[in-house]
Amino acid sequence: MTPENLLRRPQPVEKLTLGCPVMDRCLAGGIPCESITEIVAESGSGKTQLCLQLALLAQLPPSLGGLSASSIYLHSEFPFPTRRLHQLAAQFHAHHLQDLIATGRDQRYDPMDGILVQSVHTADQLLDIMTQTESFLQNSQTQFPVRLIVIDSIAALFRSEFDNTSIDLMKRSSLFFKISGKLKSLASRFRLAVVVTNQVVDYVGDGMNGLKIGNLEELYSSGRRVCPALGLAWSNCVNSRLFLSREEDEKANNCSVERSEEDGGFGSRTTRRWLHLVFAPHLAPSSCEFVIRREGISGVDR
Amino acid sequence: MTRITTSCAELDKILGGGISCKEVTEIGGVPGIGKTQLGIQLAVNVQIPCYYGGLGGKAIYIDTEGSFMVERVLQIAEACTEDMAEYGRFLGKSIQARQVEMGPKDFLENIYYFRVCSYTEQIGLENYLDKFISEHRDVKIIVIDSVAFQFRQDFDDLAQRTRVLSAMALKLMKLAKKFSLAVVLLNQVTTKVIEGSFQLALALGDSWSHSCTNRLILYWNGDERYAYIDKSPSLRSASAPYSVTSRGIRNSSSNS
Numbered sequence: 001m002t003p004e005n006l007l008r009r010p011q012p013v014e015k016l017t018l019g020c021p022v023m024d025r026c027l028a029g030g031i032p033c034e035s036i037t038e039i040v041a042e043s044g045s046g047k048t049q050l051c052l053q054l055a056l057l058a059q060l061p062p063s064l065g066g067l068s069a070s071s072i073y074l075h076s077e078f079p080f081p082t083r084r085l086h087q088l089a090a091q092f093h094a095h096h097l098q099d100l101i102a103t104g105r106d107q108r109y110d111p112m113d114g115i116l117v118q119s120v121h122t123a124d125q126l127l128d129i130m131t132q133t134e135s136f137l138q139n140s141q142t143q144f145p146v147r148l149i150v151i152d153s154i155a156a157l158f159r160s161e162f163d164n165t166s167i168d169l170m171k172r173s174s175l176f177f178k179i180s181g182k183l184k185s186l187a188s189r190f191r192l193a194v195v196v197t198n199q200v201v202d203y204v205g206d207g208m209n210g211l212k213i214g215n216l217e218e219l220y221s222s223g224r225r226v227c228p229a230l231g232l233a234w235s236n237c238v239n240s241r242l243f244l245s246r247e248e249d250e251k252a253n254n255c256s257v258e259r260s261e262e263d264g265g266f267g268s269r270t271t272r273r274w275l276h277l278v279f280a281p282h283l284a285p286s287s288c289e290f291v292i293r294r295e296g297i298s299g300v301d302r
Numbered sequence: 303m304t305r306i307t308t309s310c311a312e313l314d315k316i317l318g319g320g321i322s323c324k325e326v327t328e329i330g331g332v333p334g335i336g337k338t339q340l341g342i343q344l345a346v347n348v349q350i351p352c353y354y355g356g357l358g359g360k361a362i363y364i365d366t367e368g369s370f371m372v373e374r375v376l377q378i379a380e381a382c383t384e385d386m387a388e389y390g391r392f393l394g395k396s397i398q399a400r401q402v403e404m405g406p407k408d409f410l411e412n413i414y415y416f417r418v419c420s421y422t423e424q425i426g427l428e429n430y431l432d433k434f435i436s437e438h439r440d441v442k443i444i445v446i447d448s449v450a451f452q453f454r455q456d457f458d459d460l461a462q463r464t465r466v467l468s469a470m471a472l473k474l475m476k477l478a479k480k481f482s483l484a485v486v487l488l489n490q491v492t493t494k495v496i497e498g499s500f501q502l503a504l505a506l507g508d509s510w511s512h513s514c515t516n517r518l519i520l521y522w523n524g525d526e527r528y529a530y531i532d533k534s535p536s537l538r539s540a541s542a543p544y545s546v547t548s549r550g551i552r553n554s555s556s557n558s
Contacts, residue, residue: 002426003416003423003426003427003429003430003434004430006416006417006418006423006427007414007415007416008415008416008417009415010370010372010375010410010413010415011372013371028373032371034368035368035369171456174454174456175456177454177455178455178456181419181420181451181452181455184367184368184419185419185420188368188417188419189419208493208500211332211502212522213332213333213334214334215334217524217525231493232332232492232493233492233493235332235333236333236451236454236490236491236492236505238333239367241333241334279333279334281338281339281369281370281371281374282371282373282374284548
């Protein structure tokens with residue numbers, strides 16, 4: 001790559017819809033391509049649900065906010081929610097079959113075919129997978145190329161391998177930048193949207209943990225103050241950060257009964273959920289409420 | 303010395319008018335504080351025509367992280383053209399027919415945008431800049447966003463990284479002087495252990511921190527954004543509040 005070839009004519013990036021106009025409005029159209037969008041949330045907040053939904057929506061044509069594309073879904077948390085994905089795929093298929101046929105898909109099209117699921121256990125394995133993905137993307141000849149990569153979650157890859165010594169933290173940091181560098185390079189070359197989920201850790205009151213990063217002074221979920229896992233170093237590795245929060249609403253209100261079928265499989269009558277924009281290079285701070293239903297995640301216009 | 307306005311009067315004031323041409327200025331801060339926003343604002347403001355008090359120049363924007371969003375650039379450029387028109391009316395200036403008004407797309411065209419995906423590309427590009435600018439003499443600012451990202455991966459030999467970074471800093475300083483342009487390096491923040499406690503520092507190490515002529519730190523003070531002059535041969539240490547709005551970098555709302 002000679003330096004002259006690095007000069008580009010910058011184009012507006014394509015966006016991947018979140019599946020609902022209320023949430024898309026929060027993100028000025030949806031998840032942008034050619035950058036890394038991180039979704040931070042505690043377990044049971046809907047981040048995996050949202051990712052599964054994105055992997056399906058990517059298959060829609062651009063006129064409906066999709067990318068006419070397949071997705072690669074790398075999961076590090078177990079078990080993978082196969083049942084929920086099948087359920088969402090069936091809903092998606094029923095809802096969108098005509099749109100999809102119009103874009104050249106077969107009558108017997110199965111949305112599950114458009115999502116390549118692979119488990120990943122360590123950071124090193126992730127790096128290997130990305131090298132393989134690069135050749136795959138380079139040589140792929142399909143009508144519906146991969147345009148979305150999901151990593152769910154990045155945090156689980158770093159849970160046990162590293163101690164808290166400064167050497168290990170430095171090694172861990174280096175890996176963050178290496179992984180992010182490769183992801184961004186793939187995203188730029190192949191115009192991919194990259195979505196990475198991250199967990200939260202409790203705020204314990206020491207200086208670094210409480211460092212304000214982004215628009216929100218503090219992040220709260222389930223009534224407690226939390227911080228994104230993996231620290232300041234990893235925060236420098238993503239372009240945009242979204243935070244999903246949840247609160248148990250004790251007041252009996254007119255919320256319809258949600259049958260929230262999340263990973264844990266438990267339901268809750270009065271859980272309220274929000275999507276917050278923590279930082280993004282192109283967006284003003286915003287929040288919106290959402291619900292999780294059988295058909296998936298959608299925003300609430302209150 | 304010629305300076306490029308930041309569009310925030312308070313920030314311009316502590317900077318002696320704006321970011322100086324002929325020098326390298328490092329700007330560091332946490333994610334979301336507004337580094338990219340300031341970088342884009344400067345890449346737009348350098349283009350403000352001379353008859354509006356600007357430099358009428360062009361910009362080089364080296365994007366190492368993928369944060370440059372065309373829609374945001376157009377938004378900031380549009381606000382700039384509106385402000386220019388307002389300023390023109392305020393001064394009672396009538397726009398002569400020969401002075402063509404710039405639109406947001408013109409501003410975008412005048413930014414030479416390079417996307418870099420590895421530290422070898424970054425070094426190769428920096429070596430190429432002398433030739434490029436010789437052929438594009440109206441470039442008056444180089445923004446590198448961020449200078450740190452590609453260098454924070456595993457370097458087998460940290461001493462080698464230090465040498466490479468020093469050479470890079472020297473080269474950029476020479477470019478600034480030779481072509482009388484501003485070089486703005488956006489940097490990330492890391493944690494450093496100083497005397498047993500964690501503190502914030504800019505990335506790329508101590509040796510790098512000696513290489514830059516000027517340094518501005520962007521930070522949060524409660525809900526407000528502030529810029530602090532951390533290093534300068536001529537300016538006093540001072541802080542100024544600023545805000546990031548839909549129009550770009552502007553005065554802090556509590557002041558205006």
